[in-house]
Amino acid sequence: MNGKVIARRIRAIRRRMNKKKIRFLLVTSSANVTYITGFLGEDSWAAIAKGRVYLLTDSRYTEQAQKECPSCKIIDRAGPMANAVANLVKRLKSVRTIAVEDSVSMADFEQLKKSIKARLKTTSGIVEAARSIKDQSEIAAIKSAAAISTKALEQLLPHIKPGVSESELAGMLDFQIRKLGARNSFETIVAFGPNGSRPHHQPGKRKLKKKDAVLIDFGARYKGYCSDITRCLVIGGMTAFYKKVYDVVEQAQAAAIKTIRPGVKLTQVDAAAREVIDKAGLPVYGHGTGHGFGLQIHEDPFLKPDGKGKLKAGQVITIEPGIYIRRQLGIRIEDDVLVTETGHKILTRSCPHSLVLPDSKV
Amino acid sequence: MNGKVIARRIRAIRRRMNKKKIRFLLVTSSANVTYITGFLGEDSWAAIAKGRVYLLTDSRYTEQAQKECPSCKIIDRAGPMANAVANLVKRLKSVRTIAVEDSVSMADFEQLKKSIKARLKTTSGIVEAARSIKDQSEIAAIKSAAAISTKALEQLLPHIKPGVSESELAGMLDFQIRKLGARNSFETIVAFGPNGSRPHHQPGKRKLKKKDAVLIDFGARYKGYCSDITRCLVIGGMTAFYKKVYDVVEQAQAAAIKTIRPGVKLTQVDAAAREVIDKAGLPVYGHGTGHGFGLQIHEDPFLKPDGKGKLKAGQVITIEPGIYIRRQLGIRIEDDVLVTETGHKILTRSCPHSLVLPDSKV
Numbered sequence: 001m002n003g004k005v006i007a008r009r010i011r012a013i014r015r016r017m018n019k020k021k022i023r024f025l026l027v028t029s030s031a032n033v034t035y036i037t038g039f040l041g042e043d044s045w046a047a048i049a050k051g052r053v054y055l056l057t058d059s060r061y062t063e064q065a066q067k068e069c070p071s072c073k074i075i076d077r078a079g080p081m082a083n084a085v086a087n088l089v090k091r092l093k094s095v096r097t098i099a100v101e102d103s104v105s106m107a108d109f110e111q112l113k114k115s116i117k118a119r120l121k122t123t124s125g126i127v128e129a130a131r132s133i134k135d136q137s138e139i140a141a142i143k144s145a146a147a148i149s150t151k152a153l154e155q156l157l158p159h160i161k162p163g164v165s166e167s168e169l170a171g172m173l174d175f176q177i178r179k180l181g182a183r184n185s186f187e188t189i190v191a192f193g194p195n196g197s198r199p200h201h202q203p204g205k206r207k208l209k210k211k212d213a214v215l216i217d218f219g220a221r222y223k224g225y226c227s228d229i230t231r232c233l234v235i236g237g238m239t240a241f242y243k244k245v246y247d248v249v250e251q252a253q254a255a256a257i258k259t260i261r262p263g264v265k266l267t268q269v270d271a272a273a274r275e276v277i278d279k280a281g282l283p284v285y286g287h288g289t290g291h292g293f294g295l296q297i298h299e300d301p302f303l304k305p306d307g308k309g310k311l312k313a314g315q316v317i318t319i320e321p322g323i324y325i326r327r328q329l330g331i332r333i334e335d336d337v338l339v340t341e342t343g344h345k346i347l348t349r350s351c352p353h354s355l356v357l358p359d360s361k362v
Numbered sequence: 363m364n365g366k367v368i369a370r371r372i373r374a375i376r377r378r379m380n381k382k383k384i385r386f387l388l389v390t391s392s393a394n395v396t397y398i399t400g401f402l403g404e405d406s407w408a409a410i411a412k413g414r415v416y417l418l419t420d421s422r423y424t425e426q427a428q429k430e431c432p433s434c435k436i437i438d439r440a441g442p443m444a445n446a447v448a449n450l451v452k453r454l455k456s457v458r459t460i461a462v463e464d465s466v467s468m469a470d471f472e473q474l475k476k477s478i479k480a481r482l483k484t485t486s487g488i489v490e491a492a493r494s495i496k497d498q499s500e501i502a503a504i505k506s507a508a509a510i511s512t513k514a515l516e517q518l519l520p521h522i523k524p525g526v527s528e529s530e531l532a533g534m535l536d537f538q539i540r541k542l543g544a545r546n547s548f549e550t551i552v553a554f555g556p557n558g559s560r561p562h563h564q565p566g567k568r569k570l571k572k573k574d575a576v577l578i579d580f581g582a583r584y585k586g587y588c589s590d591i592t593r594c595l596v597i598g599g600m601t602a603f604y605k606k607v608y609d610v611v612e613q614a615q616a617a618a619i620k621t622i623r624p625g626v627k628l629t630q631v632d633a634a635a636r637e638v639i640d641k642a643g644l645p646v647y648g649h650g651t652g653h654g655f656g657l658q659i660h661e662d663p664f665l666k667p668d669g670k671g672k673l674k675a676g677q678v679i680t681i682e683p684g685i686y687i688r689r690q691l692g693i694r695i696e697d698d699v700l701v702t703e704t705g706h707k708i709l710t711r712s713c714p715h716s717l718v719l720p721d722s723k724v
Contacts, residue, residue, distance in 0.1 A: 178533035
């Protein structure tokens with residue numbers, strides 16, 4: 001990871017640390033560790049103290065850490081993590097208080113308490129707040145992830161044929177994503193027909209019929225960064241009702257996207273989509289209208305009826321309204337949107353809503 | 363999930379609760395929730411109190427929970443989890459102390475403290491101790507997972523040809539696993555040539571050469587239960603040195619498996635494998651010799667030089683010694699073994715160590 005990028009991130013985080021009078025921040029959540037070090041391995045913590053970033057890892061990852069984190073001081077621990085932190089604290093001297101991220105487990109916190117002489121307190125949101133505003137390298141990675149998703153879906157289209165199962169299609173899509181050098185952002189959802197009405201449907205044995213509907217919710221993860229797209233299509237011709245519902249979802253999504261610019265309340269974006277569906281006399285979805293994403297698939301900000309705060313330039317969010325009618329259909333359209341200084345930019349524009357299949361399109 | 367199986371598990375857990383004088387146990391770790399309820403969804407907690415098991419979930423999972431957990435009282439929460447727990451505690455009356463699993467995050471624990479009037483304390487290992495001894499339904503699921511892994515690997519063999527990349531092979535294997543109705547236990551490791559010397563190698567662009575070595579470490583997860591297998595093979599004929607190292611690893615594994623029976627110290631099993639490698643004058647591996655697995659890929663017991671305790675009948679463990687020589691080769695052989703009343707049973711016997719390929723075998 002580019003040293004300048006990391007240095008900029010650390011400066012932003014140190015400003016927040018100073019405000020909270022934190023001199024030693026122990027970063028235990030995996031995505032936060034990646035953000036401040038560039039490290040993509042597991043089972044590692046990081047610390048920010050006395051102008052430096054420390055990565056606490058073990059011999060399985062030393063080689064990888066040296067490559068990925070040139071600007072960090074790498075600590076190769078042999079024993080328990082708490083001991084490694086204690087040794088670092090001892091070495092740095094005059095560390096009186098350590099702030100630990102409150103996502104740490106009680107067990108780990110108790111272990112730290114036993115091992116470390118300094119006072120421990122918990123804190124939250126410091127690295128997350130910085131992460132919510134994406135820098136150029138992050139936006140580039142998200143764009144690449146979205147482009148890979150689009151390409152993988154294109155390559156899947158010829159396989160969307162009667163007889164294929166949800167589970168097979170999901171597997172094929174994942175395979176395409178991997179062949180393109182990426183991984184999944186989350187477990188791919190493929191739902192046929194009425195299965196689409198369950199937003200969290202797990203792909204199963206259900207086979208595609210000659211006349212059927214398909215919902216695909218998926219994303220590629222590239223260089224650690226996610227993308228998140230949902231597309232719907234039908235084969236064998238669509239009913240007038242499906243077409244009507246589809247159009248309303250698309251209008252709801254467009255209405256929400258239209259509101260996106262810095263300073264707009266999260267609830268306003270959320271309400272814009274719901275209003276369109278409600279006015280059309282169709283059932284309004286129970287999930288949020290969208291969410292931030294980046295190193296994690298769900299991050300700040302969350303666009304929902306009780307969401308707090310406003311959009312900021314540099315945030316990357318999904319917009320994904322849906323209409324679900326149990327035992328009948330489920331339609332959701334989801335795109336990834338960057339909040340720009342003056343408005344917004346759709347990052348998944350290259351993935352058309354109308355997926356062209358041999359015999360039909362929405 | 364069969365009500366009788368769940369009832370038996372709960373009885374075992376309640377005995378441990380009684381010993382620790384725990385009347386209300388809040389189960390927050392996902393695998394533990396699955397174990398005591400049968401629920402396979404996410405974002406849910408469970409509680410054992412006053413002779414009942416409660417599942418605290420939300421509307422996304424209500425349908426699934428009703429199907430998977432007939433013996434539980436399902437609580438469909440709308441607001442925060444802490445409030446749902448507080449309401450349950452209030453309803454049950456006379457609950458003075460709540461024991462919370464110490465894998466809970468500090469943030470969640472603080473939230474619980476604020477919301478609940480009863481005293482909170484942490485506890486650990488209660489459900490895990492029960493989980494470490496597998497019941498018949500669990501052993502059956504693990505056997506199925508192992509059989510699926512074996513079949514998936516068989517179907518992969520024809521694709522192990524010069525020119526294929528690590529990443530492609532990993533993707534193909536995962537696809538086979540999914541087609542067989544299962545998921546991955548963990549991220550598949552495929553390592554060619556010297557890449558095998560990194561036990562945690564991530565499959566990359568490296569292509570298979572005409573003369574090359576392949577290490578595959580993978581597992582299918584079926585009905586929530588894992589399997590974990592590592593196999594090595596070469597194409598284009600193998601060197602005398604590879605053959606020598608392979609044989610030593612196989613002997614080391616056999617030596618460790620031979621020691622397995624109830625009452626044997628974990629360290630003894632671990633040492634048996636290391637001794638063979640050490641005596642052969644080859645470098646002894648840095649990782650453990652094996653680990654328990656089940657709902658999680660890594661569970662008690664852990665077979666390593668500082669492992670504490672003894673094997674018990676009903677435990678299912680991996681045995682996976684390896685030899686790693688940087689920039690040259692990595693060979694590991696891993697099988698899944700059930701500790702029986704009188705000794706042991708290898709659950710991955712159907713997956714031969716010598717994988718038959720058109721032009722070579724180990």
